[in-house]
Amino acid sequence: MTFARPSSRLLDLLRGDEPVLVLTGAGISAESGLATFRGPGGIWEGHEPGSLATPEAFARDPLTVWRFYAWRRARALAARPNAAHEAIAALERRSGEFLLATQNVDGLHARAGSRRVVELHGTLWRLRCSADGSEREDLREDLGPLPPRCACGALLRPAVVWFGEALPAEAFGSAIRAAERARLVLVIGTSGLVHPAASIPVAASRSGAWVVEINPESTPLSEIADERLAGPAAGVLPAVLEAAFGAQEAHR
Numbered sequence: 001m002t003f004a005r006p007s008s009r010l011l012d013l014l015r016g017d018e019p020v021l022v023l024t025g026a027g028i029s030a031e032s033g034l035a036t037f038r039g040p041g042g043i044w045e046g047h048e049p050g051s052l053a054t055p056e057a058f059a060r061d062p063l064t065v066w067r068f069y070a071w072r073r074a075r076a077l078a079a080r081p082n083a084a085h086e087a088i089a090a091l092e093r094r095s096g097e098f099l100l101a102t103q104n105v106d107g108l109h110a111r112a113g114s115r116r117v118v119e120l121h122g123t124l125w126r127l128r129c130s131a132d133g134s135e136r137e138d139l140r141e142d143l144g145p146l147p148p149r150c151a152c153g154a155l156l157r158p159a160v161v162w163f164g165e166a167l168p169a170e171a172f173g174s175a176i177r178a179a180e181r182a183r184l185v186l187v188i189g190t191s192g193l194v195h196p197a198a199s200i201p202v203a204a205s206r207s208g209a210w211v212v213e214i215n216p217e218s219t220p221l222s223e224i225a226d227e228r229l230a231g232p233a234a235g236v237l238p239a240v241l242e243a244a245f246g247a248q249e250a251h252r
Contacts, residue, residue: 004229006240010184010212014244018183019097021175022088023200027189027215029104031234032079053162062155066147069158073124076106077141084188084233085112087241092116094245099182101175103190103197105160118171120197126159135159167196179204185211188233192219201225214240 013020026034049068051057058065089112092098100117102109105124109117128135131154148156161167175197179185185204192198198221205211205224213225214236222228229236 004231006212006229006243007227009210010227010240011244013184013210014091014241016183017096019178019181020091020095020099020184020186021178021182021200021204021209022091022098022100022186022188023175023190023197024088024100024102024104024109024188025190025194025197026104027191028082028084028233029079029106029108030189031084031232032082032108034075034079034106034108050163053160054164055162056164058157058162062147062157065157066143069124069160070143070146072106073143074141076108076124079106079108081108081112082234084237085109085114087237088188089113090241097181099174099178101171101178101197101200103194105158118174120161120167120171120175122158122160122168124158124160127156128159130155130157172196175200176203179209180207182207182209185209186214186237187211187221187225188214188237190215190219190221192221 052065052068085108088100088109092100092114098116100109100114101120102117103121105119105121107123107125125137125139126135127138127148129150129152131150131152150156179200180203182204185201187201190197201211201221202224210227211225212227212229213219213222214229214231214233216231229240
């Protein structure tokens with residue numbers, strides 16, 4: 001499959017030492033087999049997933065919500081990072097000032113080797129006490145009896161951002177600061193429909209960054225992108241890095 005050729009401006013920015021921001025959404029994980037909330041067939045045991053991703057659903061039926069998230073954790077563990085995840089990790093290793101801001105909660109970026117990451121919507125791999133808000137990492141495949149409980153006796157919940165909740169202030173603030181400093185912003189696999197995450201590339205564009213969208217379909221962010229590379233990220237992004245650095249150097 002052939003893809004649109006990256007611009008000379010994009011290649012120069014990749015080869016340079018300018019600050020880089022990458023924003024990823026559900027589309028990059030979909031290429032690893034993880035369905036998106038907004039895609040077709042988005043039903044789990046008769047439930048529309050978005051109806052379970054709310055504080056109200058957890059208060060009403062924590063067991064059903066936790067069964068859904070246990071299923072999501074199992075699917076995330078079974079998935080493998082794809083070539084786009086790996087290319088982003090390779091770009092981080094080559095870059096000086098770099099930040100990856102992801103809307104995904106599956107942990108695939110970390111498994112691919114990304115380290116300078118902010119998780120805008122939280123992660124499946126941390127649990128939060130519903131009483132005091134404290135969090136702890138939990139990478140187990142099996143959480144045991146559901147719903148899990150904290151040592152204090154209160155229910156634990158997934159440390160993810162549910163519909164109606166605010167993004168973590170520290171994570172969002174880091175992403176906005178990176179957007180205002182970045183000279184290159186790659187927007188990969190995001191619908192551009194979820195706010196306030198969708199405001200990050202807008203802030204970057206207003207600050208003069210070169211914004212590149214990588215997505216099979218046009219999105220509301222296409223209008224502000226300086227460059228659009230249509231296609232699946234697992235094909236487009238490795239090809240872009242190879243064009244910038246050569247086949248042998250791209251994944252160094």
